[in-house]
Amino acid sequence: MLEVVADRGGASAKEVSEALGFPIPTTYRLLQVLVGCEYLVHLKAAKRFELGYKLDRLGVSLHRQVGVPASVRRRIAKLHEMVGAASYYAVYRGVDVVVAHVVDCPTHPRITPMNFGFHEAGHATAFGKILLAAMSLEDATEYLDSHGTERLTPTTITDRTELARHLAEVSRRGVAWERQEFVPSTACAAVAVHDASGAVTGAVAISTPDREVDRRRAAEVERALRSTANEISRWLRTG
Incomplete structure (x- = not known):
């Protein structure tokens, strides 16, 4: 899901559902879990999901581990x-x-x-x-x-x-x-x-x-x- 959102520069639940072949209700539920974990943000007005800020922290940690x-x-x-x-x-x-x-x-x-x-x-x-x-x-x-x-x-x-x-x-x-x-x-x-x-x-x-x-x-x-x-x-x- 994160890769779909990243590759598209943001995506709707429908777009993620179609890309992964998941039912929309399942897709939306999983997207909301990622939002709750701050891995995604939900732009409700635009009906889209974009990458969350915690991913940057993960990237920094990865660079540190493979430093x-x-x-x-x-x-x-x-x-x-x-x-x-x-x-x-x-x-x-x-x-x-x-x-x-x-x-x-x-x-x-x-x-x-x-x-x-x-x-x-x-x-x-x-x-x-x-x-x-x-x-x-x-x-x-x-x-x-x-x-x-x-x-x-x-x-x-x-x-x-x-x-x-x-x-x-x-x-x-x-x-x-x-x-x-x-x-x-x-x-x-x-x-x-x-x-x-x-x-x-x-x-x-x-x-x-x-x-x-x-x-x-x-x-x-x-x-x-x-x-x-x-x-x-x-x-x-x-x-």
């Missing part, structure tokens, strides 16, 4: 400047990899869906592959069973056997690449960030036009990613 320290943000900004590409810091929450911070600019924009909180398509993103490569076989199988391997582009790896071979190579090299597997014409690369115990806790990543990735560019990107990941890993160990 990125200033030291890490500075290193992601430095990575962006070093390689001339949109740069990302992703963290692991449970079995999901979540985009926690992005640095980009008009010349080097982020991939459109990769804003704070993005956590889909682990099989097709570079930082998702870093997570999968670090998982046990049992955990990786559970993740893929739950999330699937949807074909997002003609080059998305959807076959489990092929993906397993690819992840073994990621594990061996310590860097993950995806070339037009998530978004056409775009390439991404990522390297793992480790905590004091050596466990993978996240990843640093970049995205860049695929046409620009020749051997020299790939080597430059990998050096910068490894350097940044090592710096952040050391900071996480020492504070």
Whole structure:
């Protein structure tokens, strides 16, 4: 319901009912519950519902929980400047990899869906592959069973056997690449960030036009990613 109201910039009970396939009485009752919790406001004169103010508080709390320290943000900004590409810091929450911070600019924009909180398509993103490569076989199988391997582009790896071979190579090299597997014409690369115990806790990543990735560019990107990941890993160990 909240998503319907948010996506439409406000909606009537009838519009929410039609979008979700709920009976109008049920829809109206649930909308009023959300109003009572301050997640929605009811504009009675306009006969519409809009987002409530408590959602902002939830957003602030989420950012705090997935918070990125200033030291890490500075290193992601430095990575962006070093390689001339949109740069990302992703963290692991449970079995999901979540985009926690992005640095980009008009010349080097982020991939459109990769804003704070993005956590889909682990099989097709570079930082998702870093997570999968670090998982046990049992955990990786559970993740893929739950999330699937949807074909997002003609080059998305959807076959489990092929993906397993690819992840073994990621594990061996310590860097993950995806070339037009998530978004056409775009390439991404990522390297793992480790905590004091050596466990993978996240990843640093970049995205860049695929046409620009020749051997020299790939080597430059990998050096910068490894350097940044090592710096952040050391900071996480020492504070």
